[in-house]
Amino acid sequence: MSIDKQASVGHDSQLKKKEKPMDIDTVLLETEEKMTKSIEYLQREYRGVRTGRANTALLEYVKVEYYGSNVDLREIAGISVPEPTQLLIKPFDPGSKAEIIKAIERSGLGLNPQSEGSQIRIMLPPPSSERRKQLAMQVRKMAEDCRVTIRNERRDANKSLEALENDPKSKISEDQVTSAKEYIDEVTKKTTTKIDDLTNKKVSEVEEI
Template identity: 55%
Template sequence: MDIDTILLEAEEAMDKAVDYLKGELKGIRTGRASTALVEYIKVDYYGSMTDLRQLAMITVPEPTQLLIKPFDASSVQACAKAIQNAGLGLNPQVDGKQIRLNLPALSGERRQQLIGTVKQMGESTKISLRNTRRDANKHLDKLGKDKSLHIPEDDVASSKDDIQEAIKKHEKTVSELVDSKSKEIQEI
């Protein structure tokens, strides 16, 4: 493995960690309804666990309501059961061939819990970024110690600096995402 490959893999791993955080933050409830809240709920559809978004059209008719219209009318009850069992604290109301979810206003205490969860997710992502940096630096040290490759110490040191710059950039992005989501949760 050469220096460029190590840098590239470290950058890709950091990008993936930030992308994962973005996806997770979409599922955190804020003051208004969002389809991301229920998209990935697993529904037992004829014996296989399937994402709700693959089984139904999910819309936001009002700021505090989600409307779920399953493509297969026979799966309405299965979808409602999956939403109820998802642990979101939502009570699905079956209305013919569709499901309505009314999202109650968040209490101040619940908002603080959600903000704590968001900060914890951000910290987990930063830990992942630091682990990536540690692994990349270990690989660079191995390359520097391998006398058969003739890699100058300056190249190894400058590559470590590049990795440090990448982690600073990604940690800043994580902090911005966490702050943005926290403000969104606090909005009434």
């Protein structure tokens, strides 16, 4: 065997040794982490949905083309709320102002940014009744997408548990797998309840006059 092949085999062996074997605790931990991240993603999505009140979160994740890369607006500008119905943007680099305005205009938020010297001001008139209905539907669609993700994560976890049960090397009993599945169901239920609570709150904010 050549030196290169020996080195390759040795490297592969080291990688295998470093890999953490899959067990019930690992499945449960990874599933909880995935569901938590799904909730965090939904919260970020909701922050970007316009309501009748000015909120810096509305613009924080708007993507702006900056020196060939798409970056979050919050990374290249300060965003503040000088008045309840206004947002003020102060670019860290004055040369990025034009791209920031373009990004906001094409963001789909229905905003009209106005250039004022080195800064950008946005007035936030209350959304119309029809627009509020559209936003509420958008929020509910985001929630349903998140629920689908959670169901998929539950399904994947159960498949992993079943694979462990059927693996003679794992020495995991049927009772252990049943208990783990019950725990996954409990986490799924709590996560779904969290989605419902966040959604009801956001819909109320959107529909508030």
